[in-house]
């Protein structure tokens with residue numbers, strides 16, 4: 001009772017007695033300060049209507065995980081909620097999943113493709129980093145780039161380039177010897193790089209193998225320079241950043257020399273540099289384009305060629321089907337008694353046959369890409385606040401969508417970790433379950449414009465490999481690797497050096513023991 005009257009009294013005093021104005025102001029300021037601190041430190045306590053779940057924990061650690069273990073980071077958090085946001089320094093990043101999420105991500109006009117990759121991906125060199133003035137704005141955009149890609153992929157041009165592409169693959173494969181062991185993530189990547197240089201520059205450069213190898217070294221310096229530190233603080237003069245700038249400059253100078261050489265040629269031909277010169281493009285624009293094609297193409301084409309060889313080694317039925325398909329095309333288009341070597345015979349198969357008459361290889365590539373492509377696609381919302389379900393993605397936010405959300409989703413693909421190209425055949429067509437369930441070539445506003453050439457290159461490599469070699473997959477002790485190796489999905493660059501193969505690129509070592517067939 002006494003307590004109660006004391007409380008009543010105190011309360012009455014609180015209500016009735018005037019507060020000294022200074023105390024009031026101080027308390028209000030202090031209260032406001034506390035509120036602001038709590039509001040910004042624990043925004044989850046004050047959810048706004050349409051607010052996206054804010055990831056707890058220390059924000060720099062979240063950002064660090066996003067750069068170092070991106071696949072695990074997104075997958076673990078997206079298991080708990082379909083959408084969440086976190087901060088990469090002052091950039092808000094929204095990770096999203098599900099059918100509605102990917103529909104907005106791939107189709108909404110507010111989302112900018114280049115902005116997303118520029119800040120959160122790194123890797124590809126930028127000429128302004130080495131104080132070379134960028135090409136004019138109209139020669140920077142994706143649509144300018146895509147027009148130039150289309151120019152290189154004309155059927156007549158591909159037909160002209162095909163024989164020299166095969167000649168160069170042959171030269172590089174000769175380096176393996178008649179019998180031995182190769183590491184696909186080095187040796188097959190070499191082939192893809194070689195082909196990319198042939199497709200995107202000129203024969204004078206691509207046939208100069210030591211220079212191509214030098215370019216390849218520069219390329220890997222640039223790929224590996226996308227470390228969390230260089231991405232988070234790109235202005236920091238770290239050794240990696242200095243190495244990146246030097247490699248960019250060296251690559252620029254090397255390519256510039258070849259562009260100049262082609263400018264001095266009496267007649268321009270079908271080489272990529274010639275076509276771009278004929279279009280009136282500046283050296284800077286041409287070099288930017290060549291670098292763009294290299295960085296867009298090499299990693300994906302390379303890793304899928306490697307993985308496909310591994311899957312075919314583990315799936316004799318598909319290996320046989322594809323081997324037969326290649327042989328029957330050679331028999332159809334070339335003389336089977338011809339003394340010509342394999343690569344010359346393959347070079348006479350016309351482009352439409354490569355594109356349309358290899359249904360089994362097409363299915364196997366489709367399945368290999370589904371299994372391998374679990375990387376993160378990026379965008380930035382540059383226009384206005386965006387609604388996804390009942391959530392609002394604020395203007396300025398970055399967005400991240402992991403392809404694994406569709407490709408490794410057991411509700412779409414039965415046993416998603418198993419290589420099973422039959423899943424795309426009539427009657428099953430698992431990729432048609434739901435919308436946008438197959439994303440390996442992109443979709444919506446930014447489908448891959450290099451698909452045609454990437455597929456052709458993978459097919460050429462598989463044909464040369466299956467028809468030219470007997471091969472087995474072997475582990476460190478020479479036996480078929482058990483369990484079958486898994487990709488390290490956190491490895492953004494698919495590092496392919498021998499030293500890192502078991503630590504970064506792969507859980508287990510997987511070489512190919514190869515023996516050249518008598519021809």
Ligand code: HEM
Pocket residue numbers: 113142145146149293296297298300301302304369373377378439440441442443445446447448449450451453454455
């Ligand atoms: C196996 C090889 C390849 C795969 C799996 C692949 C996959 C993809 C994917 C998934 C996208 C969409 C990315 C997104 O939405 O964020 C894309 C876009 C793109 N790819 Fe490829 N790609 C490959 C090879 C190439 C090559 C060789 C080139 C260059 C010649 C290339 C040029 C492009 C371009 C320019 C875009 C953006 C198109 C646009 O925004 O309009 N790709 N690719």
